[in-house]
Amino acid sequence: MKSSQHLSQRWQWRFWRFLYSFLRRVQKVSETTSLERNFSVLSKGGYREIITKAVCGTAKKFFRYSQQFPTVEDGNPTQILGTSITQMRLKEPQIDAEGDKIGVRVSGIFEAHVWYAYNGGKSTDLIRQAIHFEEIIPVNEYDGQILSITDAKAAVIKPPLAQDTVITKDGSIKIDFELGVYVEVVGETKVLVKVVSPEDV
Structure with a gap:
């Protein structure tokens, strides 16, 4: 059993x-x-959906800064002989998001050189000063259908340039600088890609 x-x-x-x-x-x-x-189905003229990184927003902006340069004591400037800009550097841009508004925070530094005459033009001196800047560039042309934002890129499209130079009443030198920056917002998005078979080529 x-x-x-x-x-x-x-x-x-x-x-x-x-x-x-x-x-x-x-x-x-x-x-x-x-x-x-x-x-x-895909091989016969169909489409395939892939996820890739792409530029989903761009913007550019021109900034204007006013900077005062102190001069030597007992040497009131009488003439500004020249200005030059060196050592322009941009830091890594950062995404600045608040609700539906997207912006890119850009910052950097450049060095300004000012050559001037004083004591009735009998003496000259050179001022060298580092100028820091930070701005948020709003991105208005922005694709809101992206899956996620990955990073941002920035580039200088107009190097810093001295626009106006003035000798103030207190004996200092005031200079207005202008520079332009272009930014891109990069994110992950879905793209439809047409599939072509070898027979269709």
């Missing part, structure tokens, strides 16, 4: 094992057929 029960259990185990193996094969065939069907 025990031998008969043991034999029955063995056959049941073999049956379930066979059934499981059969169902797995059917599932694999079904998945393969589905993949082949999808590939066939």
Whole structure:
């Protein structure tokens, strides 16, 4: 009796094992057929959706700064002989988001050199001063359908340039500088790509 029960259990185990193996094969065939069907559709002039990084917003802005330069004591300037800008550097831009508004925070530094005459033009001196700046450039042309923002890029499109130079009443020199910066916002977005088969080429 025990031998008969043991034999029955063995056959049941073999049956379930066979059934499981059969169902797995059917599932694999079904998945393969589905993949082949999808590939066939895509290969015949279809489109495939991919996720990629792209520029989703751009902006540019021109800034104007006023900077005062102290001169030597007991040497009131009488004439500004020249100005020059060196060592222009931009720091890594940062995304500035508030609600639906997107902006890029840009900052940097440049060095201004001012050559001037004093004591009735009998003496000259050179002032060298580092000027720091920081601004937020709003990005109005922005694609709100992107999945996420990854980073921002910035570039100087107009180097700092002295626009107006004035000798003030207190004997210092005031100079207005102007510079322009272009920014890009980069994010992940979905793109439809047309699939072309070798037969269509």
